[in-house]
Amino acid sequence: MNVAIVGASGAVGQEFIRVLEEQNFPVDQLTLFGSKRSAGRVYKFRGQDHVVKELKHGDDFKDIDIAFTSAGASVSKEFAETITKHGALMIDNSSAFRMDDDVPLVVPEVNGEDAFNTPRRIIANPNCTTIQMVVALKPINDISPIRRVHVATYQAASGAGAAAMDELVAQYGQLQRGEEPTVEKFAYQLAYNVIPHVDVFMDNGYTKEEMKMYNETKKIMHAPGLDVSATCVRVPVMRAHSEAVWVQTEAPVSVEQAREAFASAEGLVVLDSPADKVYPMPLDIADKDPVFVGRLRKDITDPCGLSFWVVGDQIKKGAALNAVQIAQYILEHKR
Amino acid sequence: MNVAIVGASGAVGQEFIRVLEEQNFPVDQLTLFGSKRSAGRVYKFRGQDHVVKELKHGDDFKDIDIAFTSAGASVSKEFAETITKHGALMIDNSSAFRMDDDVPLVVPEVNGEDAFNTPRRIIANPNCTTIQMVVALKPINDISPIRRVHVATYQAASGAGAAAMDELVAQYGQLQRGEEPTVEKFAYQLAYNVIPHVDVFMDNGYTKEEMKMYNETKKIMHAPGLDVSATCVRVPVMRAHSEAVWVQTEAPVSVEQAREAFASAEGLVVLDSPADKVYPMPLDIADKDPVFVGRLRKDITDPCGLSFWVVGDQIKKGAALNAVQIAQYILEHKR
Secondary structure (H helix, E strand, O other): OEEEEEOOOOHHHHHHHHHHHHOOOOOOEEEEEEOOOOOOOEEEEOOEEEEOEEOOOOOOOOOOOEEEEOOOHHHHHHHHHHHHOOOOEEEEOOOOOOOOOOOOEOOHHHHHHHHHOOOOOEEEOOOHHHHHHHHHHHHHHHHOOEEEEEEEEEEOHHHHOHHHHHHHHHHHHHHHOOOOOOOOOOOOOOOOOOEOOOOOEOOOOOEHHHHHHHHHHHHHOOOOOOEEEEEOOEOOOOOOEEEEEEEEEOOOOOHHHHHHHHHOOOOEEEOOEHHHOEOOOHHHHOOOOOEEEEEEEEOOOOOOEEEEEEEEOOOHHHHHHHHHHHHHHHHHOOO | OEEEEEOOOOHHHHHHHHHHHHOOOOOOEEEEEEOOOOOOOEEEEOOEEEEOEEOOOOOOOOOOOEEEEOOOHHHHHHHHHHHHOOOOEEEEOOOOOOOOOOOOEOOHHHHHHHHHOOOOOEEEOOOHHHHHHHHHHHHHHHHOOEEEEEEEEEEOHHHHOHHHHHHHHHHHHHHHOOOOOOOOOOOOOOOOOOEOOOOOEOOOOOEHHHHHHHHHHHHHHOOOOOEEEEEOOEOOOOOOEEEEEEEEEOOOOOHHHHHHHHHHOOOEEEOOEHHHOEOOOHHHHOOOOOEEEEEEEEOOOOOOEEEEEEEEOOOHHHHHHHHHHHHHHHHHOOO
16 A cells, blocks of 8 residues: 555654554555645654655645545645545544545444445544544443433643643743743643643533534444533643543443443453552553553442543544554455 | 641641631631641741640640641541540541531531531531532522532642642652652652542442542532532642532523522632633632632533533632631621
8 A cells, every 4th residue: 555644743643654563554655745844854664764745736646545644624624635636545633524424434443334435535533532432432332322421531732732742841841940831832831730621612612622522422423312511621641631431321231231341342441440559541551552441330320320431542542543443444344 | 716726737737827817717826736746846827936736635625616627537536535525616627527427517608507516516627529519519509409410520639738749749850850750649650640549449439539529519418319420530730629510400500590600609709711711720729719610511411411610729628728617607607
């Protein structure tokens, strides 16, 4: 396969390079694209130097089979035609096309089959917070349909990109030296703080990030009646998002049933032995492939309720890895 | 009033000294008590030096009117008789007596009247996470009874004491110098991490901290049918806890009704103008007296649901200030 990465210099772009290597993805040729500013930068893939080319309109995608794009929604919208016009499949990490009816939104463990329905040659990669949550919702939903989800997130700096991660580290140094911390990438100082504000606010009082969890979950799970109320919060963690989740199912699901379903679910690892202080934490889960679940227990307010804690690496399963897994799913299940 | 502080050297003990000054509490004489280890330490109150006396069994509380105790549950249990036997009122910040039927559990804005029902001369100060939540639940519950609460907490290091706060700061320095961070006060490294584990685990999979929110909320609000499912999480913040809350009421409560009720509620400040990036954050709220609420919106999964975000200083309203306010309530409403 001839593979392209668009937005190669970003946090997710860099992760694409690593994931393609780690997953031993069948890459014949890798082409890196970036903005004018990052054009000319050199990155290694399988020991070989690859120079970032400037993303331009033209025929640069003529021989590309799959393009992984992660350069923001506006770039994806502007270049979708350029990327796909010769037949390349665009697997897009931005929010540009996620809710379009003719673009599937795919998490392979949940709705891999949808990846074959691509009239526009575009597949959307869901939002990071949604990806890790639906991997955990799926096995429960298979036992009894989920009606309602409440979720509070603990989102890492990585969700705002590499520069945001640097800013967080810098803030601790600045505070230690008695300097005023630099605040550019987040609305406020993130060091020693939590910020209940990820993405922009909508008219209904929710943020766009929170409404992504509402809308994308319905689409991925083919469950228009499954409602999600999210509170998304940025926390001073480098990478890996955590989520406190409550689900209400149609019929009661026992903790034992849920634990068994989690344990046999694809892409999910159960870390749940509270007596031994075993539960997932972002510091441990950073850079790991699967989604981790723990703190499983009954929702004591609701006989049809369960509560659990989900942690996943935002840049891996929450972005680059899920996109590569979509491509792998297509190759393995080719029809 | 002759006032005693037991556990004077701790984070909450120190805050008691400050709060008594700030609140201009009518102190005629202040006596500080502590462990053998902290006996002899000197702290200033209203410009005067006060030496910490060792807490012992005997008659040291003979002339004390009010004793604020914050030296852990076992000390409170061991010394309750010594403290109260001559008639002193013990306002206890530990969990020792909170669920005892003959000990009221009081948040003045919610159930101040209960402070007069003290057959044992003991009043319990609720857990920090519960205090700030019930201040926000009360005005909603007055409109329509709350049936169900889901709450995810973002708890500061201060909840584990002054040494825990020092450990968190030290960890950032150690990490910056490439050293292994010291981990003593929390189960794991808290810097750049979140830990879904506050207090010990119970058989039902909840932690004791989470079950405090369940049990104490029922008692304070006189609402045995009000159920709370909490996920309590330690975050790398110095002081002030944050909580993502969802409530389900018997009848629908509109956002406008809730906002009005919050705005006129005692002890509560509404900071809720998302378009202007106005919402409460722990970094801003540290050291402030009231409880702050923001991010108010409908729970989009439930016509009878509301969601909001509550932040309060754990050491102030969550501990010392609430205890002093209990004493103030008694003095002001003396019968």
